[in-house]
Amino acid sequence: MKENNNISRRNFLRTASLASLGLMVAGCASDGGKEQSAASAPRRKGAMTYRVNHNTGDTVSVLGFGFMRLPSVNGRAAANDDSPLDQEEINRMVDEAIANGVNYFDTSPAYCRGLSEAALGEALKRHPRDKVFIATKLSNFDPSQHSHEESVAMFNRSLQYLQTDYIDYYLLHVVGSGSFKGLHDRFLDNGMMDFCKEQRAKGTIRNLGFSYHGDVDCFLDFLERHDRGEVHWDFVQIQLNYVNWEHPAEPSDRNITAEFLYNELAKRDIPVVIMEPLLGGALAKVPKPVAAKMAQRRPEESVASWAFRFAAQPKVLTVLSGMTYMDHLRDNLATYSPLEPVTAEDHEFLMRCATEIVENKSVPCTSCAYCMPCPYGIDIPATFRHYNTALNDDLVLDGRDPRYAEARRQFLQGYDKAVDPLRQADMCIGCGKCVSHCPQGIKIPAELARINDYVQGRRNKIS
Numbered sequence: 001m002k003e004n005n006n007i008s009r010r011n012f013l014r015t016a017s018l019a020s021l022g023l024m025v026a027g028c029a030s031d032g033g034k035e036q037s038a039a040s041a042p043r044r045k046g047a048m049t050y051r052v053n054h055n056t057g058d059t060v061s062v063l064g065f066g067f068m069r070l071p072s073v074n075g076r077a078a079a080n081d082d083s084p085l086d087q088e089e090i091n092r093m094v095d096e097a098i099a100n101g102v103n104y105f106d107t108s109p110a111y112c113r114g115l116s117e118a119a120l121g122e123a124l125k126r127h128p129r130d131k132v133f134i135a136t137k138l139s140n141f142d143p144s145q146h147s148h149e150e151s152v153a154m155f156n157r158s159l160q161y162l163q164t165d166y167i168d169y170y171l172l173h174v175v176g177s178g179s180f181k182g183l184h185d186r187f188l189d190n191g192m193m194d195f196c197k198e199q200r201a202k203g204t205i206r207n208l209g210f211s212y213h214g215d216v217d218c219f220l221d222f223l224e225r226h227d228r229g230e231v232h233w234d235f236v237q238i239q240l241n242y243v244n245w246e247h248p249a250e251p252s253d254r255n256i257t258a259e260f261l262y263n264e265l266a267k268r269d270i271p272v273v274i275m276e277p278l279l280g281g282a283l284a285k286v287p288k289p290v291a292a293k294m295a296q297r298r299p300e301e302s303v304a305s306w307a308f309r310f311a312a313q314p315k316v317l318t319v320l321s322g323m324t325y326m327d328h329l330r331d332n333l334a335t336y337s338p339l340e341p342v343t344a345e346d347h348e349f350l351m352r353c354a355t356e357i358v359e360n361k362s363v364p365c366t367s368c369a370y371c372m373p374c375p376y377g378i379d380i381p382a383t384f385r386h387y388n389t390a391l392n393d394d395l396v397l398d399g400r401d402p403r404y405a406e407a408r409r410q411f412l413q414g415y416d417k418a419v420d421p422l423r424q425a426d427m428c429i430g431c432g433k434c435v436s437h438c439p440q441g442i443k444i445p446a447e448l449a450r451i452n453d454y455v456q457g458r459r460n461k462i463s
C-alpha cells in the first residue's frame with residue numbers, strides 16, 4: 001500500500017478537488033454559525049493521510065467513516081436505540097468529515113435497524129458522487145434472504161437507498177458465520193458470487209471484497225479461490241486492533257489472531273480494510289492504570305488515538321470508525337491528519353497494554369446489536385457495556401476492598417440507569433437464541449449469568 005506521497009495525476013486531481021470541496025463545505029457550515037471550521041478542529045497537525053489502492057488507483061483516506069453507530073434523535077447510538085436517526089446531525093458530521101479529507105464511507109443494509117444506507121444516501125447526495133467512495137454489503141444473513149432473487153433485490157435496494165448507480169467497494173458480509181453451509185447458502189450455491197463478478201465487469205461494483213468473522217477455514221477458502229484465480233479479491237475487511245493482534249477474538253478456542261489474518265492478506269498484497277479498531281469502543285475506555293501509562297507517553301493524545309494509530313498498519317487501505325458524535329470524528333481526524341505510525345517501541349508497549357486489558361475480564365462486546373432483539377427483552381449490549389465500564393472505572397471490587405461500599409452503590413445505581421430493570425441480565429432464560437448472531441462468538445447467556453451473579457451478590461450485600 002502506498003502512502004499519499006506517490007499518487008497518480010488522476011488521483012491528485014481527485015484529492016485536490018476534494019480539498020477545495022472541503023473548504024467550500026466548511027465555509028457553509030461556518031455561515032450557519034453552528035460548526036467549527038476545519039482549521040479549528042482539535043490538535044490537527046496537518047493534512048489527512050491517504051493510501052493508494054493498487055487495484056484501481058483510488059486514493060483513500062486512512063480514516064473511513066463507518067455508518068454502524070449513527071446518532072438517533074435522542075443523542076444515542078441508533079444500534080442501541082429505537083428512535084429515528086438524526087439526519088441533520090449525520091449530515092453535519094459527513095460535511096465535517098469531507099471538509100477534512102475523509103472520502104470513504106461504509107454502510108450495510110443491516111446497520112442501524114436497516115436505516116443506515118438511506119441515511120448515507122441522503123448525506124452524500126449533497127456532495128459530488130465522484131469525490132467519495134461508497135462501501136456497502138450483501139448482508140443476506142436471514143435464510144429468507146438467501147435466494148438469488150432476494151439477494152439481488154438487496155443489492156438493487158442498496159443502489160436505490162444510496163442514490164447511486166455504482167458501488168465503489170462491495171463486500172460479501174460476515175464470511176465465516178455459519179461455517180461452510182453459510183458460505184454455500186449465501187454466496188456460492190445461489191450464484192451471488194458470480195453475480196457480483198458480473199457487476200464488477202460492468203462497473204456497477206468497482207471493487208469486490210468480503211468481510212470476515214467466524215470460521216477461519218472459510219476465510220482461507222476464500223483466499224485459496226483468489227490464489228487459484230477463481231475470484232480476484234480487490235480488498236478484504238477484517239477485525240484488527242492491538243488487543244486482538246496477539247489475543248484471539250472470542251471464542252478464543254478459534255485461536256485466530258488479527259496478526260495472522262493481516263499477514264495472510266499482506267503476503268497476497270490484498271488491500272486491507274479494518275473494522276473494530278476500538279473493539280466496539282472498549283479501547284476508548286481502557287482500565288485506569290493502562291490509560292495512565294498512555295497519558296504519560298503521549299499526554300496530548302486520547303486513549304482512542306493509540307488504537308487508531310495501531311490499526312493503520314502498512315497494508316491497510318482505510319480504518320473504519322463508527323462515529324456517533326462530532327467529538328469522535330474530530331479526535332479521529334486529529335489522529336490521522338497526518339498519521340504518525342506506531343514505532344517498534346509503541347508496538348511493544350501496546351502489546352503489554354493488551355495483556356493488562358485481557359486480564360481485566362471484560363466482555364468483548366462491540367455493541368453491534370446483531371444479537372438483538374432478544375425475544376425476552378434483554379438489552380444485551382447495554383448490560384455488557386455497563387459491566388465493562390464499571391470494570392474500567394474500578395467499580396467491580398470484592399468486599400474486602402476499602403472502596404467496596406461506594407463502588408457497590410455506584411455500580412448498582414449505574415446499572416439501573418443504563419439498563420431498564422425489566423431488560424437486565426436476571427430476565428435471561430438462557431434459551432441461546434442470541435448466540436449464533438454474535439460475530440464475536442461471545443457465550444452470551446453464560447456472560448449474562450456471570451454478570452447477574454455479580455449483581456445479585458451486590459444487591460444482597462454479599463462480597
Ligand code: SF4
Nearest residue numbers: 374428429431432434
Ligand atoms: S439467551 Fe438470554 S439474552 Fe439470549 S436470546 Fe435467550 S433470553 Fe435473550
Ligand code: SF4
Nearest residue numbers: 365366368369371438
Ligand atoms: S453480544 Fe455480540 S452480537 Fe450482541 S452486541 Fe455484543 S458483540 Fe454484538
